[in-house]
Amino acid sequence: DAGVIQSPRHEVTEMGQEVTLRCKPISGHNSLFWYRQTMMRGLELLIYFNNNVPIDDSGMPEDRFSAKMPNASFSTLKIQPSEPRDSAVYFCASILGQNEAFFGQGTRLTVV
Amino acid sequence: KNQVEQSPQSLIILEGKNCTLQCNYTVSPFSNLRWYKQDTGRGPVSLTIMTFSENTKSNGRYTATLDADTKQSSLHITASQLSDSASYICVVSDSGGYNKLIFGAGTRLAVHP
Numbered sequence: 001d002a003g004v005i006q007s008p009r010h011e012v013t014e015m016g017q018e019v020t021l022r023c024k025p026i027s028g029h030n031s032l033f034w035y036r037q038t039m040m041r042g043l044e045l046l047i048y049f050n051n052n053v054p055i056d057d058s059g060m061p062e063d064r065f066s067a068k069m070p071n072a073s074f075s076t077l078k079i080q081p082s083e084p085r086d087s088a089v090y091f092c093a094s095i096l097g098q099n100e101a102f103f104g105q106g107t108r109l110t111v112v
Numbered sequence: 113k114n115q116v117e118q119s120p121q122s123l124i125i126l127e128g129k130n131c132t133l134q135c136n137y138t139v140s141p142f143s144n145l146r147w148y149k150q151d152t153g154r155g156p157v158s159l160t161i162m163t164f165s166e167n168t169k170s171n172g173r174y175t176a177t178l179d180a181d182t183k184q185s186s187l188h189i190t191a192s193q194l195s196d197s198a199s200y201i202c203v204v205s206d207s208g209g210y211n212k213l214i215f216g217a218g219t220r221l222a223v224h225p
Contacts, residue, residue: 042217103155
């Protein structure tokens with residue numbers, strides 16, 4: 001397996017534009033997490049899914065953020081409209097049960 | 113409130129020296145505790161996972177300890193190498209049924225020659 005795959009690796013967009021981040025979890029994993037990482041706040045859990053169902057989205061900062069997991073092999077995190085304070089590295093991770101969580105390489109988002 | 117706190121925030125050591133990183137948590141109910149290493153610009157990579165009944169686990173030069181009574185964990189790095197320079201993140205999973213991972217802020221380690 002190629003691991004957790006995120007795209008794009010880098011995204012630069014103008015304030016107000018819609019941004020969509022994508023994640024392909026490891027096949028067979030039943031939980032998927034979206035995190036945001038900044039120097040100031042470290043890793044913050046945004047939302048996580050179990051068996052494609054959103055379990056806890058309390059970390060989603062505002063209504064501008066939304067996440068979907070239409071099937072077990074794909075998830076998206078969308079920001080609309082984007083703002084400069086959304087600039088961060090966004091990580092996706094997948095896990096099977098209580099086993100090791102595997103992280104993608106992250107998407108570095110810059111909103112100018 | 114479930115929290116994971118790490119210390120020190122940052123650390124500089126010389127190559128070849130040992131160091132110990134600390135993690136205190138208040139997560140309940142507790143399922144397991146993990147230590148991750150994150151190199152700059154990359155995603156975190158798992159070093160160890162310990163359940164309630166385990167009090168020590170090693171992975172090469174990394175040794176993690178867990179005291180579930182005091183809710184403390186440590187990560188000891190032996191004979192540090194330049195490649196150990198990274199952020200080390202303590203992560204606690206609750207046992208609420210959905211494997212929620214609660215992250216500490218990390219310790220940024222720099223190993224100098």
